[in-house]
Amino acid sequence: MSGRVVRAVVPSGPPVRILVDGMEVTAYTGESVLVAVLAARNALRQHEFSDEVRAGFCLMGACQDCWVWLADHARVRACTTVVADGMSILTGSPPGFARD
């Protein structure tokens, strides 16, 4: 499948380009990382302690099940972090980092 999250309201405002695992994805100004990734993908991230993939859960900053790596080795909580143009998001961990 393509995206999981559906934009029910047509976004106004300028599009921003982000990278998800190196692939270009179009998002919109003000969107959260979670919305931007899940509008294009099935899941957000590889779970650290199992083979499962996860797509967040509580969507309000409580469950912490949407933390993703950025290519610059920062980690962000996807549901409360706003996308920025050029942001490079990884659904796994950066090369050379252990899975957790």
Add this chain to the structure above:
Amino acid sequence: MIRVAIVGAGPAGIAAAAVLAAHGVAVTVIDEGREPGGQIYRRARAGLALDIDTLFGAEVWSYRKFHAAFDRLRDRIDYRAQTLAWAVGDKQLHTVRAGAADAVDFDALILATGATDRVMPIAGWTLPGVFTLGGAQVLLKEHGCLIGRRIVFCGSSPLLYLAAKQYGAMGATIGAILDTTPFAAKVGAAVDLLAAPNTLARGFGYMRALRGERVPIHHGVTLSAFEGASGVERVRFRDRSGREHVIGCDGVAFGFGLKPETQLAELAGVELRYDAVFRQWLPAADADGRCGGNVYVAGDGATVGGAEAAALTGELAACAVLEDAGIASTNVDPRRLRRRVARLRRFQRGLSRAFAWPAATVSALDDNVTVCRCEGIAAGELRAAIRSEFGPTEVNRLKAITRCGMGRCQGRFCGLAAAELTAQMLDVPLETVGRLRAQPPVKPIPLAVSLARNAPAAARDETSAPA
């Protein structure tokens, strides 16, 4: 004049701030959200053409009233958005915003921290596409986004019907509404529910409207599993006669009422008391939210009661702060507020029966079902630990042995189920197995922030930091 810190900018926190500011008190409001409103009055992000009237329906006036009140208050308080209060000392809150540490000194602290969804693990609940019921609503309110195209709303909560109505209005297909509480329980709770007749009527109105749109609604179901390969594709359940059904979907919103965010209250030294109606541990407070010392609680973070009760208890907590500081309050009548809160509490008791927490279903959980989604700990691992010789009889011990509740969410989403499972295995009352204790930081923060904790003044003013 006293300094008051308020954590939370939802209906309780802002109502408290408005009363205090009107009396000339210096108020600092700390809130994690981008905008005020909490979860219930979550504002659409800037520039999004979301039709608020369609989304909020009959509730739109209370949404507008809240935001108008905040706009009037904005310049009279120190409002700090996107800021996490992660620890609390005697007269100081430790905060972090965008990775930078800070601290807020206070004479009195009002905790209006709100609540999250209360969930019971179900097979497949970690699949992509399964979200909390409250989360599904928040995504719609803030981003105008749906969690999928065809959604099943399940669990037990009055919000099932409201959320389904909102999703339907925004273009989603509603696969079904699956309520685990039998309809008879709702009729049985009618006496208490009549304490808030308008809210009750609205609830039945939603139900009727959904039936009119031919949305399948089942009461008294048993949820068996959320199933799918790389994400949720169907919900398997038994209806009240025991017949099995499967409904296709690409999104599931589920929840069983709410769970107060009590972590900061606990860190502030507030006693938590077991509440038999909610089967949860709540901050011990008097009718006005006094917890002793200089700490006060209000809103759903004190006792789940909904937005109206939250605003009233926020005003009550503010009155208590004023009274304890020897400041005469004007234009608020605490006795009238208490009467209104008491009526809403009766309504809430009714709701807790009409939409019951399915405590008993924990015994039917398959051993391989994940209980702690952070650490990936299954029910069978908990049972094995409890069964072992000298096994844990208390949940913090269970956490130490199994890691259940030790992950990033600190047991917010597994703690209640782990306690129910422990009590059921040992055949003891729930309150005897305790509750997972809160630890600072209450949510993940950068390591550099916690290292700066003992020097918050230096963190505020980098020029004074030692080289």
